Amino acid sequence: MLASVSRRRSLAALAALGGSFGAGTALAQLRIDIAGVGGTRVPVAIVDFRDESRSPQPIAAIIRADLERSGQFRSVDAPAGLSETSVPVFGDWRSRQADALxxxxxxxxxxxRLDIRFKLWDVVKGSELMGQAQAVLPDDARLAAHRIADAIYEKLTGERGVFATRMAYVTKAGSRFSLVVADADGEGARVALTSPEPIISPAWAPNGRELAYVSFESRKATVRIQDVQTGQRRVLADFKGTNSAPAWSPDGSQLALSLSREGGTQLFVINRDGSGLRRLTQSGAIDTEACYAPDGSKIYFVSDRGGGPQIYRMPASGGSAERVTFGGNYNISPAVSPDGRTLAYISRVNGAFRLTVMDLASGQSQQISDGNDDESPAFAPNGKLIVYASRAGGKEVLMTTTLDGKIKTPLLVTLAEVREPTWGPFTRQ
Structure with a gap:
């Protein structure tokens, strides 16, 4: 049955069902440990910034970790003594096997405020590539480092970086649940909401300011929307039965939901202001976990209409659905890459739940994790990384991985279980 396995996003909470945002409370910081061997990675040297002890954050170390986690770069040992005003001796850096500095x-x-400046050089050509300066409050030093990593990433790859974006996820410590917003590396975590009742299925709005999620604080599953900056909340869906699995349309004008107001759990769409509720599916099965294609034309969702949970696709306006997954008898939690080419999902293999990716053009799929309890994949806004929840050492942790699974980064939480990550958009308000 679709709702038979615990900890499977809204399915788990629905089976189990029969505070405002202020300054926030910092969680224990997440420790990053990169494992795995990728393909060809650009060797880049990031020198410790001159006088970076004046910053409350280790600027160069943050940049190095960001670039390594992307799977595109590897760090080259870089002795101190260089700044953006220096003239590098490129021969020395070539001897260190650095391509960029x-x-x-x-x-x-x-x-x-802190005036943070940097320059990037092409060591191979012996030329300057770019320079940048930003004046920030000390509390924004980490964000400034992420922005520098983004600038370096984009200059060297031609693609936009995601290091200055944010994630949201749910933690459980004892009997209390928290909705947490953090930087893309898991650091700088702040609690947006705490509750003695479960919080599940957080989803970022395309505007980067709001989160939709399912709350059980009224002793039933309701969908709420919260402004991350102000903490203001409102109820979007509190219909008869359960209200679950919110998914924003790419333009942010509406959300797809799973509702049981008319009997079985089916997909509906509702405007962001709560008006215009309309039913999308008309099956006798459980239809849930919707997600939009990036162009808004289609919706992917999970249904057991074929006997076991599989992923289907249909027009965003409703209509005939076609099955997408055929490998195995249990595939859930779809997420589509920003370019619309790749589907990430969780597949049950010999009793283990593993992250899988599918090339949507060919239908070919590949398991990219060897875990036993993966869940809730979500793509980075540039489509180059996936974040998901897993289990390690008896605790639930967040993981990021490249799409080929070769570079994995566990984000470890020491004081709480962590689950249901969602990666925010480029926009950060």
């Missing part, structure tokens, strides 16, 4: 400085301004 970045260095910078941190200066505290009279108004208390």
């Amino acid at each position: 970045a260095a910078g400085s941190v200066t505290r301004l009279a108004d208390g």
Whole structure:
């Protein structure tokens, strides 16, 4: 049965069912440990920034970790002593096998802000590639480092970086649940909501400001929307029965939901202001876990209409559905890459739940994890990484992985279980 396995997103909470945002409470920071061997990675040297001790954050170390986690780069040992005003001796850096070099400085301004500057050089050609400066409050030093990593990533790959984006996820510590917003590396975590009742299925709005999620605080599953900046919340769906699995349309104008208001669990669509509710599926099965294709033309969802949970696809306006997954008898939690080419999902293999990716053009799929309890995959907004929840050492953890599974980064939480990650858009408000 579709709802037979615990911890499977909204399925788990539905089976189990029969505070406002202020300054926030920082969680224990997540420790990053990169494992796996990727293919060809660009060797890049990031020199410790001159006077970066004036910053509350280790600027160069954050940049290095960001670039390594992307799977596109590997760090080259870089001795201190260089800044953006220096003239590198490129022969020395070529002997260190570096293809690119970045260095910078941190200066505290009279108004208390930090002036953070850097330059990037092409070591192979012996030329300057770019330079940048930003003045930020000390509390924004980590974000400034992520933005520098984004700039380096884009200059060297031609693709937009995601290091300055955010994630949201749910933690459980004892009997309390928390909705958490953090940087894309898992650091800088802040609690947006706490509750003695489960919080599940968080989903970022395309505007990067709001989160939709399922709350059980009224002793039933209801869908709510929360402004991440102000903490203001409102109920979007509190219909008879269960209200679950919210998914934003790409333009943010509406959400797909799973509702049981008319009997079995079916897919509906509703405007972001709560108006215009309309039923999409008319099956006698359980239809849930909807997600939109990036162009908004189609919806992918999970249904047991064929006897076991599989992923299907239909027009976003409703209509005939076609089956997408055929390998195995249990495939759930679909997520479509921003370019619409790749489907990530969880497949049960010999009793283990593993992250799988499918090329949608060919239908070919590949398991990219060797875990036993993976769940809730979500793509980075540039489509180059996937975040998902898994289990390690008896605890639930977040993982990021490249699409080929060769570079995996566990984000470890020491004080709480962590689950149901969702990666925010490029927009950060």
